Amino acid sequence: MVAHRNWLLVSTFLLEALILEASKILTISTLGGSHYMAMSRVSHILQEGGLNVTKLLYEYDYTADFRKEKPSYKVINWSLPEDQQKKFDNRYRLLVEELGHGRFDHHTLVKIHRFIADLCSQFLSIKDIMELLKNENFDLVLFDSIDICSLLIIEKLEKRCVSFLPMQASFMEFGLSSASLSYIPVYGSGLTDQMDFWGRVKNFLLFFDFSMKQREILSQYDNTIQEHFAEGSRPVLSDLLLKAELWFVNSDFALDFARPLFPNTVYVGGLLDKPVQPIPQDLENFITQFGDSGFILVALGAIVSQHQTKEIIKEMNSAFARLPQGVLWTCKDSHWPKEVTLAPNVKIMDWLPQTDLLAHPRIRLFVTHGGMNSVNEAIQHGVPMVGIPFFTDQPENMVRVEAKNMGVSIQLQTLKAETLALTMKKVIEDKRYKSAAMASKIIRQSHPLTPAQRLVGWIDHILQTGGAAHLKPYAFKQPWHEQYLLDVFLFLLGLTLGTLWLLVKVLGAVTRCLSGARKVKQT
Template identity: 90%
Template sequence: MAAHRSWLLVSCFLLEVLLLEAANILTISTLDGSHYIVMNRVSQILHGGGHNVTKLLYDNDQITDFRKEKPPYKVINWHLPEDQQKKFDNRLHLLVEELGHGRYEHKSLVKIYQFFGDLCSQFLSLKDIMEFLKNENFDLVLLDSLDLCSLLIVEKLGKRFVSFLPMQFSYINFGLPSAPLSYAPVYGSGLTDQMDFWDRVKNLLMFFDFSMKQREILSQYDNTIQEHFAEGSRPVLSDLLLKAELWFVNSDFALDFARPLFPNTVYVGGLLDKPVQPIPQDLENFITQFGDSGFVLVALGSIVSRHQTKEIIKEMNSAFARLPQGVLWTCKDSLWPKEVTLAPNVKIMDWLPQTDLLAHPRIRLFVTHGGMNSINEAIQHGVPMVGIPFFADQPENMILVEAKNIGVSIQLQTLKAETLAFKMKEVIEDKRYKSAAMASKIIRQSHPLTPAQRLVGWIDHILQTGGAAHLKPYAFQQPWHEQYLLDVFLFLLGLTLGTLWLLVKVLGAVTRCLSGAKKLKQT
């Protein structure tokens, strides 16, 4: 019965796709690493769904590792003049190093967004590309919500857009509805959905703190807005976020905490899932050496791998040497310190087929940096994790992993071989982690539609209906004091206080009157 229902839903979905005319869709990607990977996948899915896709791509040396295959959709590359590009690349490299070396503070994040604000100004000055985009007459734009420049690009084009949130759904003001602070952790709070009294106090204070920090981040685009928008028509970034027709979130309740959602918010965690392929024979031969002990996969993401220090590599290598399992580690040979001898049970490679290895029956553990894409892939195959979060949303992601009992994390600043080895053995040997990982896998895979089908289906829906006005509550148009009923509370408070004041005055007058009458009678 369940299989028949799933087939019926898929059939209806395919019929809708066939009846819908192809739309012209622009996807925008100016961020690298995992952001490039997921937006590339989104573009592929929309192209496969029958739409004409054009991708606007900021071409820099940070994404060359990912472009091994020619995409099936149209790509518009833009880049700065060579001398300028070199300065921007060096500046970004230093900022990422600052984050990766444990100096992650709010001021570092502000510098990152200041960098992207300057880069955005450079792009908006490219009149030839902007004119081309205006003339292409796109029906819809799909953008990465962390790429704030894309909001300004869309505003210039005057097009409807859909936002893709590449991180977990956290209490971060991206124009999305948020559950009450009593059980929705604020981004950066380190809390779960189960809070005691002092946790809730902390969460409330963090909410106000983060709101102020976010305003500072958004202000890094003020100069760009003043330079490229005429006075009187200058947009406010926080207002532009509310214009999104739909929000796609790169997570789901296999990982995230349960919370209420508005109808225009759709979870699509697991978009990067693809059919499993046999792994290369040399990797299979390596895994076979370790028999039933199996192997551990280590992948710390594209950006982290480029910036990990000699000390980190040394400690990790020493920890892996203490395991009975084989270890496959994504680490470029050119970055390996010459004075560090590779452990005999470790094999390093520039690139590994991560998805295929996570699906391998002999995998025992995934050591990850805690990026959302990697966590989603591990959940898809029911693999427990040890996380070494470096920066950005990675610590927050690992809090979810620990709360769901899918794995544990270790702080980068306290990373020692003994501690890491202990954590890895704990997760491998304690069957509760594997059981929890398999439970999350079942939640993910039992959904009647795949993440790709949900993505295309909802895009088709808003194309057919002319937008998503019917999915967006009126709250998006209300000022904050109306949303939180502060005006109503103040009115009722004033009415109550006024009534009490009047009652006191009346009682006072009656008392004085009775007292006067009593004195008169006595005389």
């Protein structure tokens, strides 16, 4: 009996191994920066997990800094003809400069998606790559859910897909989540899960504002859809989002607010964490100079670091000069203003090993832009934060950092040396911030499965079961009036009003009858 059971276990393992070995996964990455890094990490984890991974990569200047290591998976690069590429590069640089100078609003976001839609149209016109992707017969496509173009590529390939959301779950459309506006803040609201009456009013109104803005963003792809899909078979983007078998979210409840999730939503916060390596000796020598005071790590993300203004650099440098800690700052020499003298306790470098420095025993504080990947790394190593959010999800991430008491946020528009110095000193000296950061670290690391195990395990699950139909609630197929029980409400309201009307009529008739009877008796 034991031998038979062991044979069954071995047979099951071999069957799973064969299934995984035969499974071909396509990952799509057309966005740069943190999006590129996230999708590269996801591709690597899936490849290491036994899957046959191919990554579709849009190759342009901005991805060059992140492609120094040779990937373990196959990469299909695509780019535009040189004349077209120059036009798109110019548009891209203008958008990045607009972001870097703090001009990020809904209007800018719409322009970004219009740019992506035009680029998407160019890609869908490259017949040889589209044919190559079709002929590969992928079993599954994993895409960055912020990259709307991926949905159209997947629709063309007619493949099952899995979404990877590199931001907070609140960014998902509310049709994809069991959201309650009474305690789940709308994306961009700046609210926490503990709202007073006026907070709930604000959240309720912003829900409709967010929904309208989402529709405007999706409408930027209408021309691309009309150009590349035949009339009568043109997809609706909001419906395509619902086709995803699974939603992986690059967060967890060490950072996010507790909320109900559908079974096909899986949190994988910390997925980008890598094994810690010893830091270079020159950095170790710099840190040693400051003894028990320790050091502060400053990293404001790739886009922000390229477009920091002279005023911001001057104020930050002046703030760092007032502290006893050493400061390691990711800032390129070419961007440093010549008229600003570098503070004696500050060392600037083009690139710093962020993960390794966050794990260093003498780190006291992380000054960050509040990007999801950076916040996740700080949580992984229990480091308190001072956030200087610039755009997109960064303010929302810092709202959660503050709510969890892991750090403090400073508005870019009001950034001054004295305020920044006092804030950093407060977070370093007040032990509550360090304690909260360590508590979040324990929550993150004590999960029974690692983020990589969750990612590969769930992919394996839907490959073996032929999809995730058993995980999707019927609500995905319901029209909105059914989902929110408006038809039931109107029926019950009508029934109640009809009953009241009938009751009034009956009472009126009875009253008239009794009144008539009295008159007869009196006569």
